[in-house]
Amino acid sequence: xxxxxxxxxxxxxxxxxxxxxxxxxxxxxxxxxxxxxxxxxxxxxxxxxxxxxxxxxxxxxxxxxxxxxxxxxxxxxxxxxxxxxxxxxxxxxxxxxxxxxxxxxxxxxxxxxxxxxxxxxxxxxxxxxxxxxxxxxxxxxxxxxxxxxxxxxxxxxxxxxxxxxxxxxxxxxxxxxxxxxxxxxxxxxxxxxxxxxxxxxxxxxxxxxxxxxxxxxxxxxxxxxxxxxxxxxxxxxxxxxxxxxxxxxxxxxxxxxxxxxxxxxxxxxxxxxxxxxxxxxxxxxxxxxxxxx
Numbered sequence: 001x002x003x004x005x006x007x008x009x010x011x012x013x014x015x016x017x018x019x020x021x022x023x024x025x026x027x028x029x030x031x032x033x034x035x036x037x038x039x040x041x042x043x044x045x046x047x048x049x050x051x052x053x054x055x056x057x058x059x060x061x062x063x064x065x066x067x068x069x070x071x072x073x074x075x076x077x078x079x080x081x082x083x084x085x086x087x088x089x090x091x092x093x094x095x096x097x098x099x100x101x102x103x104x105x106x107x108x109x110x111x112x113x114x115x116x117x118x119x120x121x122x123x124x125x126x127x128x129x130x131x132x133x134x135x136x137x138x139x140x141x142x143x144x145x146x147x148x149x150x151x152x153x154x155x156x157x158x159x160x161x162x163x164x165x166x167x168x169x170x171x172x173x174x175x176x177x178x179x180x181x182x183x184x185x186x187x188x189x190x191x192x193x194x195x196x197x198x199x200x201x202x203x204x205x206x207x208x209x210x211x212x213x214x215x216x217x218x219x220x221x222x223x224x225x226x227x228x229x230x231x232x233x234x235x236x237x238x239x240x241x242x243x244x245x246x247x248x249x250x251x252x253x254x255x256x257x258x259x260x261x262x263x264x265x266x267x268x269x270x271x272x273x274x275x276x277x278x279x280x281x282x283x284x285x286x287x288x289x290x291x292x293x
Contacts, residue, residue, distance in 0.1 A: 053179055053204050056125060057087040057094075060208055060234055062172045063181065065243035068205070071185060071196030073169065073243075083241025084168055085151040086287045088131045089115070089144060090233045093283035095123055097132055100282045101141070110271055110286035111293065114141035127171060134163050144286040145293075173197040181205070212238070212247040216262040217255060224266060225277055233284050235266060240291040267292070 055063070065073040065080055073080055092098040097120070100113040117136040122129050131151060135141075142150065149155055153164030174197075176182040181204050182197040199205055215231045224232055238244040248259050271289035275282045 053181070055176075055179070055181075055204075055208070056128070057091045057230070057233060057237060058084050058127065058168075058172050059176055059179075061087055061238050061241050061243060062169060063176065063205055063208060064212075064238055064246050065241060066173075066182070066197065066199065068199040068202070070187075071182065071198035072194070077242050079240065079242040081168070082148055082152050082154070083237055083243075083291070084172070085131075085148045085165070086240060086291060087233075087237050088128060088151065088165075089147060090237065090281075090284045090287050092123070092128055092132055092135075093281055094229060094233070095128075097121070097123065097128075098135065098283055100144075100286060110275055110282065110289045111143060111145055113143065113282075113286065115144055115147055115283065116141055125175075127165060127168065130165060138163075144283065145290045148287070148290055170195070209247045209250070212244070213251065213255075213259060216259045216266075220262055224269060224274065225280065229281055229284065232266070235263060236288050236291075239263065239267060240288075 061080070061083060062073070065077065067073070089098065097118055098115055099118045100110070101116050103113060115135055117132065120132060120136050123132065134151070135147065150160055150163040151165050153161065153166075155161065155163075173182055174184075177184055177197060181199070181201045183200040185196050185198060187194050187196045211231065212235060215227065215235060221227055235244065238247065244263065248256050248263075251259060271285040271292070274280055275285035
């Protein structure tokens with residue numbers, strides 16, 4: 001009887017220790033994920049910028065597309081709307097909020113894999129949090145291509161129109177006004193008045209343009225996986241938004257040709273192949289694939 005009691009006691013003790021060990025492992029894993037997200041957000045910040053002038057990918061792409069004096073993007077640019085939605089997805093991925101579902105044994109393509117919420121922690125940016133909320137609450141999950149279309153309002157399904165993020169350019173421009181980069185004016189265009197946002201802090205835009213130029217000139221490393229992920233995403237998404245040319249326009253002919261040649265080297269990369277390399281951000285390459293398919 002005593003032996004049975006001892007065995008039972010030992011079994012209970014081992015179970016208790018196993019439960020405690022599992023709980024400790026889960027706590028460590030959770031803490032590790034939080035640390036990874038925090039590290040990702042710190043890495044995303046431009047090292048030389050003050051807190052007030054740290055720009056999101058969306059703000060950087062819009063700033064490249066805005067005419068300095070006029071304060072609006074080209075009327076002929078029909079790519080920037082979807083490009084900005086792609087920027088949101090990549091920004092959320094770089095901040096550790098989104099990821100692609102596992103590719104599985106059969107290795108699904110990037111464009112067939114669903115976007116899943118990795119963390120719903122607020123980002124502090126209203127547009128990003130709005131997009132994150134949509135993605136988190138949507139079941140079954142959607143693909144990268146679907147989310148770019150849904151967030152842009154490009155859907156024939158009236159039940160999905162509520163996913164559209166409205167007035168994105170205007171809201172981003174107001175963010176840049178609050179950060180002291182742009183100002184707000186009213187311009188009369190004969191038949192209507194339009195709110196414009198001319199450049200007021202040229203230093204920040206010059207720094208942004210130089211960052212893009214240097215990445216393919218003085219700081220060119222000839223390997224996308226040795227490039228800063230945010231800078232690489234900026235180049236690829238600025239091209240998809242048809243605003244990258246603006247960053248290279250001030251260059252001399254020789255530098256311009258060299259810079260564009262290296263940009264085309266990046267554009268010719270195969271997203272499926274690049275996404276399998278160590279430390280690659282799969283969702284970023286899925287967004288690139290969506291724009292180059």
